[in-house]
Amino acid sequence: MTRRRPRTPPAPLPQRDGIDPVRVRLPVDGTDTWPTVRDHLVERLRAGDGVIDAMIADGRIVRADGTAVTATTAYEPGGHVWFHRDLAPETPVPFPLGIVYRDAHIVVADKPHFLATTPRGSHVAETALARLRRELGIPALGPAHRLDRLTAGLVLFVVRPQERGRYQTLFRDRLVAKEYEAVAPYDPAVPLPATLRSRIEKEPGVLAAREVPDGEPNAETGVRLDGRAGPLGLYRLTPHTGRTHQLRVHMNSLGLPILGDPLYPAVIDAVAPGDFRRPLQLLARTLEFRDPVTGREHRFVSARTLRAWTSYESWATEPADQ
Numbered sequence: 001m002t003r004r005r006p007r008t009p010p011a012p013l014p015q016r017d018g019i020d021p022v023r024v025r026l027p028v029d030g031t032d033t034w035p036t037v038r039d040h041l042v043e044r045l046r047a048g049d050g051v052i053d054a055m056i057a058d059g060r061i062v063r064a065d066g067t068a069v070t071a072t073t074a075y076e077p078g079g080h081v082w083f084h085r086d087l088a089p090e091t092p093v094p095f096p097l098g099i100v101y102r103d104a105h106i107v108v109a110d111k112p113h114f115l116a117t118t119p120r121g122s123h124v125a126e127t128a129l130a131r132l133r134r135e136l137g138i139p140a141l142g143p144a145h146r147l148d149r150l151t152a153g154l155v156l157f158v159v160r161p162q163e164r165g166r167y168q169t170l171f172r173d174r175l176v177a178k179e180y181e182a183v184a185p186y187d188p189a190v191p192l193p194a195t196l197r198s199r200i201e202k203e204p205g206v207l208a209a210r211e212v213p214d215g216e217p218n219a220e221t222g223v224r225l226d227g228r229a230g231p232l233g234l235y236r237l238t239p240h241t242g243r244t245h246q247l248r249v250h251m252n253s254l255g256l257p258i259l260g261d262p263l264y265p266a267v268i269d270a271v272a273p274g275d276f277r278r279p280l281q282l283l284a285r286t287l288e289f290r291d292p293v294t295g296r297e298h299r300f301v302s303a304r305t306l307r308a309w310t311s312y313e314s315w316a317t318e319p320a321d322q
């Protein structure tokens with residue numbers, strides 16, 4: 001008989017600025033190692049001298065019932081504690097987050113360049129998810145998928161947690177039709193349209209993904225040329241899979257790296273957090289799917305444009321204005 005994993009209790013702390021509290025589960029076999037919750041947190045979190053003690057003194061770490069952890073709270077095998085971490089200052093992304101569609105089940109946002117989809121690393125409060133939770137007053141809002149921070153365009157969020165899995169399954173099972181636009185060099189020697197298939201892998205801690213020669217393909221992208229203006233082309237990209245940086249890797253493999261890409265064909269020096277010039281010229285233009293909850297046929301289109309296509313000089317010299 002399979003033992004069912006104990007259900008995680010709901011967070012006893014509310015969100016703060018659209019950010020969920022951190023949850024720490026206490027290992028079931030830790031009683032002999034850590035006499036108190038405080039001892040475990042000091043070792044596990046490595047937060048620096050006195051940080052955990054100061055948080056405990058301020059009553060900022062709580063148990064499942066909402067009571068504050070004290071310096072002498074006994075270790076509870078398999079228990080949970082919650083707290084809000086102190087966030088490092090973030091450079092605000094000064095561009096609006098558009099709403100393309102909203103109903104009782106989903107929110108479709110039109111994300112600007114430079115704004116992360118969900119909290120990760122140094123981007124926490126300045127994310128599309130945190131903004132939407134704050135601005136729309138939907139604390140339970142969650143993503144059905146993700147879009148790279150440097151990529152603009154459509155992202156689907158789910159209003160009700162109990163329905164999130166049904167929308168995420170659409171992306172997992174490739175039941176969502178997606179099209180992207182990109183601006184990149186024009187090269188008449190590149191035969192298009194084309195379908196690219198390769199194996200793409202990304203190692204943890206390494207910024208750029210890589211193609212594995214002769215590897216079993218796990219990524220497929222359709223590429224066609226939609227327009228040409230001098231040395232630039234406007235490309236329509238249709239991903240049939242969803243590997244990390246897939247479109248950027250495949251365009252680079254054609255010898256047509258997307259304008260503004262800091263990783264392909266080569267990793268460039270780090271861009272200052274407040275430098276919003278030359279955004280990556282990649283846009284998630286359309287999302288199309290049958291709603292698994294309502295049965296409606298949806299087709300959403302981004303209202304954004306790629307500035308290098310409409311005004312290359314503006315893109316090359318001025319901050320982004322999206």
